[in-house]
Amino acid sequence: MCLGRPALARAREFLLVAAYILLPALVLACCYTNKHGHMMVYATMTTRFFVFLLLGVCSAGHLLMAADGPPVWAYGTSPEAAAGAPPKGAPDTSIKHLADSQGAFTKAQIGDRFAPADWYPGDHPVMPEIISHGRKPEVWACGLCHYPNGKGRPENAGVAGYSAPYFIEQMRKFREGERSSADKRKNNTNVMIAIAKAMTDDEIKAAADYYAAMKWTPWIKVVETKTAPKTYTNVGMYLPLEGNEKEAIGERIIETPVDAEETEGLRNPRSGFIAYAPIGSVKKGEALVTGNHGKSVACGVCHGSDLKGLGPVPGLAGRSPSYLVRQMYDMQQGTRHGNWTELMKPAVNGLSSEDLLNIAAYLASRTP
Ligand code: HEC
Ligand code: HEC
Numbered sequence: 001m002c003l004g005r006p007a008l009a010r011a012r013e014f015l016l017v018a019a020y021i022l023l024p025a026l027v028l029a030c031c032y033t034n035k036h037g038h039m040m041v042y043a044t045m046t047t048r049f050f051v052f053l054l055l056g057v058c059s060a061g062h063l064l065m066a067a068d069g070p071p072v073w074a075y076g077t078s079p080e081a082a083a084g085a086p087p088k089g090a091p092d093t094s095i096k097h098l099a100d101s102q103g104a105f106t107k108a109q110i111g112d113r114f115a116p117a118d119w120y121p122g123d124h125p126v127m128p129e130i131i132s133h134g135r136k137p138e139v140w141a142c143g144l145c146h147y148p149n150g151k152g153r154p155e156n157a158g159v160a161g162y163s164a165p166y167f168i169e170q171m172r173k174f175r176e177g178e179r180s181s182a183d184k185r186k187n188n189t190n191v192m193i194a195i196a197k198a199m200t201d202d203e204i205k206a207a208a209d210y211y212a213a214m215k216w217t218p219w220i221k222v223v224e225t226k227t228a229p230k231t232y233t234n235v236g237m238y239l240p241l242e243g244n245e246k247e248a249i250g251e252r253i254i255e256t257p258v259d260a261e262e263t264e265g266l267r268n269p270r271s272g273f274i275a276y277a278p279i280g281s282v283k284k285g286e287a288l289v290t291g292n293h294g295k296s297v298a299c300g301v302c303h304g305s306d307l308k309g310l311g312p313v314p315g316l317a318g319r320s321p322s323y324l325v326r327q328m329y330d331m332q333q334g335t336r337h338g339n340w341t342e343l344m345k346p347a348v349n350g351l352s353s354e355d356l357l358n359i360a361a362y363l364a365s366r367t368p
Contacts, residue, residue: 070182070183070326070329071252071325071329071353071356071357072252073238073252073253073254073322074253074321074322074325074326074329074360075181075183075185075186075236075322075326076154076155076233076236076237076238076322077183077185077186077233077236078185081232081233081238082232082233082234083232084230084232084241085232085234086242091107091108092106092107093106093107093108094106096110096265096266098119098262098266098268098270100120101119101120103117103118103119103120105117107265107266110265110266110267111144111267112141112144113134113140113141113144114133114134114136114140114141115132115133115141116141116143116144116267117266117267118132118143118148119266119267119268119269119270120148120149120269120270121148123148123149123269123270124148124149124150124214125210125213127143127148127210128206128207128210129206130142130199130203130206130207131143131148131206131207131210132148134195135198135199135203138194138195138197138198139195139198139199139203140191140195142159142207144267145188145192146158146159146211147267147269148269149214149269150211150214151219151269151272152320152323153237153263153273153320154236154237154238154255154273154320154321154322154323155188155235155236155237155322156188156192156323157320157323158216158219158319158320158323159211160211160214160215160216161211161212161214161215161216161309161315161368162211162212162216162309162314162315163212163309163311163312163314164205164208164209164212165312166309166312166313166314167207167208167211167212168204168205168208169312169339169340171196171199171204171207171208173336173338173339173341174192174193174195174196174197175193175196175197175199176338178336178337178338178339178341179193179330179335179336179337180193180330180335180336181326181330181335182326182329182330182333182335186236186326187235188235188236215368216308216315216317216318216319216368217318217368218272218318218367218368219272219273219318219320220255220272220273220274220275220318220319220320220321220364221258221272221273221274221275222275222277222282222321222361222364222365223274223275223276223277224276224277224278224279224280224281224282224361225249225276225277225278225279226248226249226278226279227246227247227248227249228246228247228249228252228254228276229241229244229245229246229247229254229256229276230243230245230246230247231254231256234264237256237257237263237264238254238255238256239256239257239260239264240256240260249276249277249278250278251278251353251354251357252278252357253275253276253277253278253281253321253322253325253357253360253361254275254276255273255274255275255276255320255321255322256273256274256276257271257272257273257274258271258272258273258274259271273320275320275321275322275361275364277321277357277361277364278357278361281357281358281361281362282358282361282362282365283362284358284362285357285358285359285360285361285362285363286362288351288355288358288359288362289307289359289362289363295350295351295355296346296347296348296350296351296355297346297347299316299347302343303315303316306366307363307366308368312340315368316363316366317363317366317367317368318363318364318365318366318367318368319363319364319368320364321357321360321361321363321364322360324359324360324363324364325356325357325360328344328348328351328356328359328360329353329356331344331345331348332348332349332351
């Protein structure tokens with residue numbers, strides 16, 4: 001029988017804690033005070049052997065747990081990942097413009113939680129109030145993070161093109177504690193939960209209908225490569241470090257804006273992303289998604305043979321690989337659970353972190 005990953009993780013933690021309690025206990029048990037009043041350790045070959053064995057268990061447990069933690073490249077939350085960020089200068093108060101837009105906004109206006117810039121009003125239907133302005137104090141305008149066109153960014157989610165029932169179900173999950181990030185440091189997911197909790201059913205329906213009326217169209221370009229730009233994270237978004245240096249990609253997908261200033265500085269909802277992925281990842285992912293390999297079940301049965309969604313089951317084609325991996329990892333860890341998510345368990349529970357990466361590379365590379 002195959003143990004679920006949460007069960008495995010718990011077993012490992014148990015082993016580690018037990019070893020840590022046993023180790024000092026064993027050492028203490030071997031202590032005695034000699035005639036000069038000095039504390040001595042009496043250790044036969046057998047006790048020495050057990051101490052070494054326990055030390056071994058501890059380090060192996062640590063290695064396994066480290067290897068199993070939330071993939072840093074997908075969550076972008078660890079302090080190390082933020083290293084190298086350029087120092088914040090004085091606030092830029094100049095008026096900004098974008099090509100083919102009548103808009104003129106300062107950076108403060110662009111990032112206004114209750115009235116973010118709408119650069120291209122012609123790109124989308126008229127926004128309901130909740131998308132354009134939110135509702136003070138808790139409900140930030142959805143358009144700030146997910147953009148008025150629903151394209152979203154890797155550190156949040158693309159929300160265009162989902163069916164309204166799926167969208168509403170996710171809001172219910174956020175509200176009722178069935179959906180949170182496996183990495184509690186991911187603060188924007190915590191903000192998302194607070195927003196959902198403060199919303200009325202009518203507001204949720206208006207937001208769901210608005211974004212469901214839009215199609216999901218290509219937004220992320222997957223590029224297989226041996227090297228990726230050296231990056232730092234800013235609130236979960238990977239941005240290239242100054243100097244445009246490259247480094248080995250390793251077991252990561254690095255999803256970063258095509259133009260960092262247009263995305264991070266100006267929140268241009270027409271400027272998309274590049275996902276650098278390891279060589280061969282798309283093909284390996286395809287085998288996992290479509291194949292019959294005993295590790296998982298074919299995804300197309302529920303998500304549609306073209307992976308563009310089927311009824312209330314969400315589309316996966318062309319979505320952000322970082323986002324997709326966070327969701328699958330959250331499901332493995334059980335922080336996204338309950339109704340509907342149960343259906344996903346047999347699909348994700350047997351997958352390794354490398355499998356998740358390859359699957360996400362393949363799904364993101366599909367034309368939506
Ligand atoms: C502070 C940024 C932010 C704002 C503002 C925001 N969201 Fe989100 N949203 C997120 C994040 C972060 C996630 C989840 C990402 C994750 O779990 O990895 C998310 C996820 C979602 C999802 C789930 C998408 C999916 O594919 O399952 C929905 C639906 C959603 N948001 C709706 C809304 C609505 C409606 C509003 C406005 C009332 C809103 N969001 C405002 C950050 C935000
Ligand atoms: C038995 C049906 C079924 C199968 C098979 C299935 N899924 Fe799902 N999947 C679902 C359902 C239902 C949801 C929505 C779950 C929820 O609401 O939490 C979902 C959600 C997801 C999500 C989250 C999407 C989002 O926007 O947040 C991802 C990622 C995903 N599935 C990937 C896969 C992959 C990869 C496979 C194949 C290895 C797969 N699924 C196989 C039913 C299925």
